[in-house]
Amino acid sequence: MELSKKNLLSVIEKNPINDCKIINLNIFGDELLIDISTSNPTLQSKKSIENSIKKIISENIEEKLDLKINFKIEKKENPQNQIKGNPIQGIKNVIAIASGKGGVGKSTITSNIAITLAQMGFNVGILDADIYGPSIPIMFDIADARPLSVNIEGKNKMKPIESYGVKVLSIGFFTKSDQAVIWRGPMASKALNQMIFDATWGELDFLLVDLPPGTGDIHLSILQALPVTGSVIVSTPQNIALADARKGIAMFNQKSINVPVLGIVENMAFFTPNELPENKYYIFGKDGAKNLSDDMNVKFLGEVPILQSVREASDFGHPASLQENSKISLTFKEISKNLVSELVKRNKDLPPSEILKITTMAGCSAVNK
Ligand code: ADP
Numbered sequence: 001m002e003l004s005k006k007n008l009l010s011v012i013e014k015n016p017i018n019d020c021k022i023i024n025l026n027i028f029g030d031e032l033l034i035d036i037s038t039s040n041p042t043l044q045s046k047k048s049i050e051n052s053i054k055k056i057i058s059e060n061i062e063e064k065l066d067l068k069i070n071f072k073i074e075k076k077e078n079p080q081n082q083i084k085g086n087p088i089q090g091i092k093n094v095i096a097i098a099s100g101k102g103g104v105g106k107s108t109i110t111s112n113i114a115i116t117l118a119q120m121g122f123n124v125g126i127l128d129a130d131i132y133g134p135s136i137p138i139m140f141d142i143a144d145a146r147p148l149s150v151n152i153e154g155k156n157k158m159k160p161i162e163s164y165g166v167k168v169l170s171i172g173f174f175t176k177s178d179q180a181v182i183w184r185g186p187m188a189s190k191a192l193n194q195m196i197f198d199a200t201w202g203e204l205d206f207l208l209v210d211l212p213p214g215t216g217d218i219h220l221s222i223l224q225a226l227p228v229t230g231s232v233i234v235s236t237p238q239n240i241a242l243a244d245a246r247k248g249i250a251m252f253n254q255k256s257i258n259v260p261v262l263g264i265v266e267n268m269a270f271f272t273p274n275e276l277p278e279n280k281y282y283i284f285g286k287d288g289a290k291n292l293s294d295d296m297n298v299k300f301l302g303e304v305p306i307l308q309s310v311r312e313a314s315d316f317g318h319p320a321s322l323q324e325n326s327k328i329s330l331t332f333k334e335i336s337k338n339l340v341s342e343l344v345k346r347n348k349d350l351p352p353s354e355i356l357k358i359t360t361m362a363g364c365s366a367v368n369k
């Protein structure tokens with residue numbers, strides 16, 4: 001088929017691509033520039049549209065063209081989508097930290113990133129929503145503390161507890177550590193709502209939400225209550241952890257949830273014994289999370305080694321990022337900088353997040369934004 005704008009438009013129209021509308025198309029020499037509107041802002045969806053267009057063109061046009069696509073993210077017309085989220089006054093970015101599997105170091109990474117962001121001069125808060133093991137209070141040495149109530153304009157509000165320059169509220173402040181999770185569950189949603197709506201967080205650049213492992217009810221409660229700006233996935237390089245991390249990414253990418261995944265952190269990437277500082281032992285496998293990030297088109301934010309000092313620092317309530325100029329604190333600085341730059345890109349390219357709307361219909365639940 002002869003190369004022309006009209007012919008290209010007609011072959012693309014004959015092969016409709018899901019959630020993709022061509023706004024404009026121009027050929028400049030061997031460059032093909034296409035403006036596309038779509039309602040799905042995820043990199044995966046953009047990549048899939050790009051691949052579909054490349055395939056259609058190569059099947060119909062002989063010339064080799066250098067394809068450049070400019071995506072415009074459209075809001076869906078569904079009236080449900082016009083309901084704006086409840087941005088929490090004063091909180092600029094809500095970042096959900098998730099892991100598929102438990103015990104991969106999600107809370108350790110959350111604590112260290114929070115402290116590093118605070119050291120960089122940002123106002124930071126942590127909302128610890130991990131009902132299975134709220135470990136943030138221990139890591140911040142505030143396990144025995146309880147938030148005070150302050151009166152603000154006639155209303156009683158909970159004051160987060162500040163430690164190492166980070167404001168913290170944790171589900172652990174509301175439940176007893178020996179209480180079974182089955183009892184903690186129903187209390188969790190109530191406590192979460194209190195921590196979100198009845199707390200005085202003040203001005204925050206970042207509220208990091210330490211989610212429970214997996215993809216369950218608490219995740220939906222958070223997404224319903226807070227307009228989550230983006231998410232970070234923590235995984236070890238091990239196959240069973242990666243399989244669960246993949247599910248976590250898929251949850252955020254789900255069209256109805258649509259929370260951009262800002263990146264993956266690989267924790268416990270390798271072990272280096274003190275006496276052999278040049279040696280690296282890949283106990284949980286090598287580059288697993290790095291490969292997952294390539295595969296799922298998600299930014300790799302960095303890797304954290306297994307270090308006795310990281311474990312000890314967390315257990316002693318003095319996270320490793322507080323060890324000034326140490327190699328590990330520089331690692332967390334690098335990861336935090338990468339996270340901030342992904343967030344800046346996200347806020348430039350995409351509209352603000354909204355909260356989830358969930359409608360339940362006779363035993364099946366539909367999630368809508
Ligand atoms: P999660 O929040 O995913 O359940 P935690 O952050 O509580 O995981 O970490 C689980 C355990 O692993 C804790 O004892 C923690 O101190 C330890 N840990 C986490 N990351 C590292 C690391 N990079 N090096 C050594 N120990 C670590």
